[in-house]
Amino acid sequence: MSEKFRGEFLGNRVVVWDSQQGSKLYAEGFYGKPLGIRKPKAPSFNKPLELSLLEALYLMEKGKLILVDAGTKRELSFEEFKKIASKI
Numbered sequence: 001m002s003e004k005f006r007g008e009f010l011g012n013r014v015v016v017w018d019s020q021q022g023s024k025l026y027a028e029g030f031y032g033k034p035l036g037i038r039k040p041k042a043p044s045f046n047k048p049l050e051l052s053l054l055e056a057l058y059l060m061e062k063g064k065l066i067l068v069d070a071g072t073k074r075e076l077s078f079e080e081f082k083k084i085a086s087k088i
Contacts (some may be wrong), residue, residue, distance in 0.1 A: 004063070005054060009081065010070045012060050014056040015048050022049030031055050053085040 005021050007014045016022040016032070023044045025031050032042055032051040051059070059065035059077045067076045076084075 005059070006067055006068065007051060007053070007075060008068050008070045009056075010057060011082075012053075012054065014051040014067065017048045017050065019046050019048060021059050026057075031059065053088060057082060057085060 003021075003024070005016055006018065007016045007023050015035070016025060022034065023031070024048055026034065026040070027044065028065045032049040032055060034047040035050055036047055037045055051065075056065060056067060057078070060067060062080060067081055068074065069076055
């Protein structure tokens, strides 16, 4: 994984809205699940990708995910998101 992906934190979940980025991320390690698709038959799909909080933390720790708070549109640091996620 060389590219940085952009996700949005929505209260209790993280969504990668860009379907191309979501497909790439899914194909690289089967992270997340496409919204509205129970089990994708192919690694490429035209839907946003939902990540678990744990997956988002892992990808942030590896420097592969930039996470933005949906309400404030502010970028969250790994430590900040870790603190928030631990309370959910």
